Amino acid sequence: MEDRILKFISALRASGLRISLAESADAFQVIQKIGITDRELFRYSLKATLVKDSENIPVFDELFPIFFSHIDSPPMMKIAEDLSPEEADLLAEVLQKYNQKLRRMLEKLINGENLNNEELENLARMVGLNRINELRYREWLVQRMKRALGYKEIQLALLELVELLTQLGMNKERVNQMMQVLYSNQKAQEDQLRQFAGQRLAENMSENTPEHNINDLINRPFNSLSERDMAQLRKEVRRLANILRTRIALRQKKAKTGQINAKATIRANLKHGNVPIHLKFHGRSLKPKLIVICDVSTSMRYCSELMLSLLYTIQDQISKTSAFAFIDHIEYISPDFADKEAQQAVSKVLDRMPAGYYNTDLGNSLADFQKKYFEMVDSHSTFIIVGDGRNNFNNPRLDIFNKIARRSRRTIWLNPEAPTLWGSGDSDMLKYAPSCDAVLHANSLGELTTAIDKLLIG
């Protein structure tokens, strides 16, 4: 049983749940207390200890019956028992007609036998069940196994059987009765296949760890990420953002004990005759106001998307974020993020401004920005540019960039390109760099997180 629970836990992990060692230990502790005799009790115990997020409850509900249940369908019935000798003879005679394979299957149904282990293993090998470790293939595999067993032929044979038996003079009602049993036996067999496929898949899942270690993925450069990697990373962003949030919040907490707020202190201590017993400090004026301009051209897309999703997940630690996207002109994209996940928002933005060939133009975008949104920049705001600084030899408009940089509190550039490449080819990075307070190199989700942590310091 313990082994089964462990396998269950690793299958849950393989489906994306984060279950810590402490939590699985809790599960075992609970099971020890509660025993495994009551199935519902057992299920609730595992659920309460292993699943800590309502989003993951469906995953649990799907996997649980696969690991901890027997086939619920009624047991197969034996037909031979209530046949009269004549009827049995008839049946045997009819069965002679079929070839060996078909006859064996029909006999199994008639005798109400389940498929044995060897047969199941053979089937698994035939349909390639052992190589697959995703539960969504379950039905497909069941269909394949049914085909391998020759379900279609069996179906036809059953119909034929009815006809033959009636022709040979068996009572029609009896034939119907027999068919009912045969069909329900077939149904039970199908359930057996489904159960087997589910179990095998789940076991495969629990044995094969996901292809990439997630930590490896976090540190992988953006330009070598596949769409599949991205899907995994998107899930990870939330977790990273949470870590980030806690860190930022704790820092702000400490920062609170900075300057004494004289006005508030006097007011608070009026009741003590102005003896300063309660000291009041300046609160968190530290929440930064961000203006982010992201390059969403093909080369920068992943980086910008992850940056934006990180920023929007820690929104409560930032007083205001205004987000812009550019390729050849600028667009205000904050409204897109209001009610959507970052990925959807970014893809919606990209629908609006499709990436062309080599048309990235920061200079023009900056000019755009100055024209429409310049008043957003003030002495409280941190101005962030996410981009590679590759301008396709267009005018970089350093004049505008300097103006913005002077006006904002801080100017930070996040560049995924290696510093050695800055200034090469069409890169204007070195021209922009002197006006920035910091140029951070962020080429993977891990580095991006560190960079955001840095830029929120003050």
Add this chain to the structure above:
Amino acid sequence: MSTDSLFESPQELKAALAQQQYIASDEIATILYLSQQLGKPLLTEGPAGVGKTELAKAISQATHRELIRLQCYEGLDETKALYEWEYAKQLLYTQLLRDKLQETLGNAESLAAAADRLAAEEDVFFSMRFLLQRPLLKAILSEQPSVLLIDEIDRADAEFEAFLLEVLSEFQVSVPELGTLSAVQRPLVVLTSNNTRELSEALKRRCLYLFIDYPTIEQEMAVVRLKIPELSSKLARQVVEMVQSLRSLDLRKSPSISETLDWAKALVTLNANNLDVSTLETTLSVLLKHESDLQRVKRWLRRPSSGDQLNHSGDFLSPHFRN
């Protein structure tokens, strides 16, 4: 029922909760039972108004334990949650005890000697007498076992959550002037969250997790019948069916059990014996708290198809209402 004994089985706990007019599903009863067996905090999540806070109240009554409630909000900090020195009282005592202090310090030869004597008396001013106990400390120091309800933890800041972690794992706090105070009786801890933000994994790891969703028709019927017995069973069924169908709409705020109960109470007060158009129109605002939702539902009710469907199940819309 014996005072404050642990329950022997989930069924027993369920029965005890039912006595307190709380209808718990098997899942709720089981997980709550586990939580008290293991002494682990219970984190309940779910939409607003499904009875998360009620659960804590019911369990405190069922176990005859005192309920200590900590309502979380943004900006909540240790001084509001744990303890605070009562400065004003300290000040007052110093004033009143001035003569006595004079006496103690009067015959000191030097300033240093006087300071030493004063230091010896320091304990008087930093004793439990002047410690203002806030919910967390109260739960820890309580001589009798208690139920600690930490309500809407998701509203508190992340840093408070980190602080809470310490308290929940050790059940002890250190007050610099007094030393470490540890729990006399481990309280039963229930945390609730409306999931407005993600809680930290560390906190979740330490808790058992219970997700309470909207109840099924039967469960909700049972709750309504139990809490408002004066409502006729026919009307109760209509009410519950109406609410259940409203939940399937995409509303800004779906009506929860507490709203169902409010609505049922309103109907009782209005002496309604059937859900007709005018009653429905006038009382719908008890159920729906947003103007846009109200408009939406009114439109939805006027749609002939939905009217038919409702009529089918509830038989409470008069013909002209269906257009």
